Amino acid sequence: xxxxxxxxxxxxxxxxxxxxxxxxxxxxxxxxxxxxxxxxxxxxxxxxxxxxxxxxxxxxxxxxxxxxxxxxxxxxxxxxxxxxxxxxxxxxxxxxxxxxxxxxxxxxxxxxxxxxxxxxxx
Numbered sequence: 001x002x003x004x005x006x007x008x009x010x011x012x013x014x015x016x017x018x019x020x021x022x023x024x025x026x027x028x029x030x031x032x033x034x035x036x037x038x039x040x041x042x043x044x045x046x047x048x049x050x051x052x053x054x055x056x057x058x059x060x061x062x063x064x065x066x067x068x069x070x071x072x073x074x075x076x077x078x079x080x081x082x083x084x085x086x087x088x089x090x091x092x093x094x095x096x097x098x099x100x101x102x103x104x105x106x107x108x109x110x111x112x113x114x115x116x117x118x119x120x121x122x
Contacts, residue, residue, distance in 0.1 A: 004048050005064070009110050011053035014040075016109050018051055023084040024106070025049075027076030028068050028116055065103070065115040070122060074104050077116035081106035089113055 009017045018040040022032050025042055030049070034041035041047020049066075068074045075092045081104075082088060090105035095117075103117035 004046075004050060006050045006052055007062075007064070007112070008052055008054040011055055013110055014051070014053035020081075020084050020086070020109050021049075021051060024077055024081045024086070024114065024116075025066065027073050027080050028066055029073075030066070061111050061113070063113040063115065065117050068116045068118045070118055070120075071102050074102055074116045074118055078104035078106065081114070085109070086114075090115075 018032065018035070021040070021042060025031070030042045030044065032040055032042055033044075034047045034050075039050060039052055041050045043049065049064075066077070068077060071092070078092050086106035086108060088105075089107050090103070092104040093102065095101045095103050098119070100119055100121045101117060103115050105113055105115045108114050
């Protein structure tokens, strides 16, 4: 299983992308717990998700799904994303993946499809 995930973004977009993820991950309980000019690490007790600047183009258009504790957190994630300027890519709601799958999707500043989801019935 994964220990951590690193998203590479163009250096010119690094500050904007870090601010965006700080905003959208807060409703899910994740914080920017490690930060430097060349690294931003998000998590609870360790940086499971990080962002690093890179020269040139980043490999974007990936799909990242973050765990949410409940449907309210998924909805708050979505509202935070749209409020931070993200493009809408799927309003909060049940998905056909399985009976209790509830998710929401936004597109980040560099084109990645970002989701928050919960799998438990409420």
